[in-house]
Amino acid sequence: MSMNSGSQHPATIVIVGGVAGGASCAARMRRLHEDAQIIMFERGEHISFASCGISYYLSGEIQERRKLLIQTPERFNARFNVDVRIKSEVIAIHRATKSVEVLDHKTGQQYRQHYDKLVLSPGAAPVRPPLPGIDGERVFFLRSIEDADRIKAYVQDAYPRSAVVVGGGFIGLEMAEGLRNLGLDVTLVEMAGQVMLQLDEELAEFVHQHMKLKGMKLLLGRRVEGFGDAPDGRLAVTLQGGQELICDMAVCAIGVKPEAALAREAGLELGPHGAVIVNRQLQTSDPDIYAIGDVTETHDLIAGVMRHMPLAGIANKQGRLAADHIAGRQIAFDGALGTSIVRIFDLVVAGTGANEKTLRGSNVAHEKSYTHPASHAGYFPGAVPMVMKLLFSPDDGRILGAQIVGVDGVDKRIDVLATATYAGLTVHDLPKLELAYAPQFGSAKDAVNIAGYVADNVVEGDVELFHADELPALIDNDTFLLDVRTAGEFDRGHINGAANIPIDNLRDRWQEIPTGKLLLVYCLTGIRSYLACRILRQKGFRTRNMSGGYVIYCAMNPLECPEIPGLRRWQRLLALETFCSTPEERKTLRRTDE
């Protein structure tokens, strides 16, 4: 059945789930089809609420609860003539009769509702492993506004002084920050060796160190086995191996899983991650049933695999597209890059496209480069560095992904790179991008241009890179490790076995370097060592530049270098700019710090 706009055959479209994708779908459907009957079922009390704002409501950064309620059923109905039924749970799909079974939680009654087209947008639910004590009243989960109300009430009434957050994904980090900002001692426990699995390990290390600087405890590679009462009546969180963390409350944010039970029971096809499989028209294995948002799995445009990407942006896009297709239009949702961002205290962490782990796992040929550009022109107040990791094809330079950690301007650069990746641009294009420059906003060579120059030099063969994690395999009698930073920098910390010739002395002292060896050159960030490689190569040496410099070396070797150079300085810089009221104060502070 095709329903063109203005069609004289009103049809019934039933949408399951009234948040993000569901609400987008309903509104678009109405604009395309004024005469359709549109019914939107929502199990909870609220439609179109700001689920990405819940943790900020909890921490008080968003003060008013009503701010999270973007639409009420009444206003949505007045505007879009959509029959919104809240507290109404769809408990079964009868595909043969094209109807759904609805449980009205207000009355306890069940009824059937016919559909011509059904759109599933139930979202994803927090993972809730069957651990002892996980249902205890001091163990919290966060999905709905009511969950936030419960945690808020507990924090206000029970005066907890310490919390354990289980899980280092987006929600876990936001919760940890929120509770820390409320004054609690917070310990974050993460099963993997790093937080934020979207990031590669060395970038995650920036987050680890920043969290520690902010006074949080971080237990990585540790698994929680249960929750119980400590002898003093407080909450005991038991880790694998028996260690107990005694605290006043725990929040579990172990991950989310697609709410696919309804689809599974209706016999719709699910993928290996337990998410609903849809075609490029967002149809499930039953062409009259669409699925959108967090309940589905998404084609990873870079790695070429199916992944579960629970992101609001994707859900919203899909909601609109599903409506378009139901209205008889041609659509194709080809997949996603999975662009994401999160703020953790002062740090902003963002990524787009594939990370290195994924590329390695998918056998996609890739090279990487690291840069440390400033958020805007260094001569204008407030400029702070960031770390960019760019992944690209070593053959044609196509951009495969990017990750950025910084405090300012991160969102802008990841959006530019997401756009470039979407457009299929290569690293050769990045230097050509004309990005807006005034000293408050960028540099004449913007951070993205610089990343492009660096990667372009690699693809063009102007410089050969090596990476800090390859160093153990590279060091032997045929290599010579050269640090071209100043003597002062070298003395404050360097890689074991390196010789030091500062870049500005290199043209006078290059004869000190043994000939016939492969030179492994590094500096703090990779800029000076790049110039050194160029100089030495033209003197006849074989050279390789350590991408990202000593900063990335330290991030890759946290045991050897407990502090990433510069990270504490970023934090200070930020604090200075933000909290010191007078320029004099700032100057004084800066002086004592340096």
Place this chain on the structure above:
Amino acid sequence: MSMNSGSQHPATIVIVGGVAGGASCAARMRRLHEDAQIIMFERGEHISFASCGISYYLSGEIQERRKLLIQTPERFNARFNVDVRIKSEVIAIHRATKSVEVLDHKTGQQYRQHYDKLVLSPGAAPVRPPLPGIDGERVFFLRSIEDADRIKAYVQDAYPRSAVVVGGGFIGLEMAEGLRNLGLDVTLVEMAGQVMLQLDEELAEFVHQHMKLKGMKLLLGRRVEGFGDAPDGRLAVTLQGGQELICDMAVCAIGVKPEAALAREAGLELGPHGAVIVNRQLQTSDPDIYAIGDVTETHDLIAGVMRHMPLAGIANKQGRLAADHIAGRQIAFDGALGTSIVRIFDLVVAGTGANEKTLRGSNVAHEKSYTHPASHAGYFPGAVPMVMKLLFSPDDGRILGAQIVGVDGVDKRIDVLATATYAGLTVHDLPKLELAYAPQFGSAKDAVNIAGYVADNVVEGDVELFHADELPALIDNDTFLLDVRTAGEFDRGHINGAANIPIDNLRDRWQEIPTGKLLLVYCLTGIRSYLACRILRQKGFRTRNMSGGYVIYCAMNPLECPEIPGLRRWQRLLALETFCSTPEERKTLRRTDE
């Protein structure tokens, strides 16, 4: 002569001008060619200084003069082995002998310097029309750090209380803001009917009103005819028609013109704007002489015409490319979009690609749409609206240009749109862009996605637009002007002759609308009227939606609507977020304001 990297034939490269493009060229040249002799002549005292920061140094936003001096000749030489000669003016090019005539201002001596390749990067100089009194000591120009020193000294020593700024381009606006922030009464005089000719008129109106809100006087369409002494000894600025502005100082920022005298005298080809013509390899009409940066004219990638684009980003890119070509590499500089940005008090104004004036002048078919998205999710504190104007091809939807006015997030959106324009994307692509969403940074449907949806609806024919400036020609007996805002909004101001049916009542009251007429529908921003058009079209009406709504109507009709709706509110919102320390204060202020 080709000089491949590592070549054994050292050559002499002479660069004229040590700022932006020149310094970039020298550094890149050295990296590619360790053995070349590189000589960089700079007429002034400083190389590689932050010319885009001078007006902020003047206003005190950049406090330390040394911050502007990004490189010293000594450090540049130590790092790049470049023979930097400051206070050395190249006064002639002898193409026949491949040499330049240099005047050493330190000694007064002249000498010749041979070159194999010559790179001209002299920049552009302020336009200095031959007006009576323009050389007076209270009339200032701003190009160099020394100019800023002079103005700074005058402000500190002579306690001027009022200033006239002549010219409403980037520098004029920055100067006006800087002097205003120093406490002066500032009047800005601009010959054209608008400031910032990069912008289309209606977008410039946001800047006009914001400047007035900030207490500045603005005289548009007025020409300055001379400067003289007022009877009380102050400075009199005479306007065409005889009006005199009495003030304590004047700053002329009438524009810049390419410093092309040297090239012209050497017989190199100049374009109609008096700028040096270069080919895609950045060579002038003499293939051994390159020209880069503000002295050249640039191919406008969208309009297909040659324009003078004095932008630091372009100069830097060209500097590097010229070095690449001299080193024997293949390069092609195809042209530029001219992305630019400026902050004026709280407003940020940015553009990329062509504006409507240029497209009209170049006979490029174009359509436009206006949107008013929020800087980030409305439920997170600090969200402020912006105005986006998108220009695109009505045929294939290709993006031709964009302009944005707002207070936050403007730089990010213009950079995304600049990247999309560079990549040749269409409005159909914009909704698909996956831009990073967390509530501090954006929305699940980002501002750029929304602009894409709106333009896509136009190209797809889902809605037909009209523009506020077409209204006089459209209104007749066959049209019906419909305002779908609330009764309260309507009462506070509406377009003459409009009927009012609020959107949420439209499904009950559409029968009130006369049939057979073309409906011209508007609301505040264009969203509600779009839905109204969809509803009414499906009821059988012919409809057109006023793009950008009443906000843009007011910006296009400043005489009829002296205040753009919302602009004062932006300003308040911003002041509230920035200056009020407690949430209670903010709430109080907000309440009294609404």
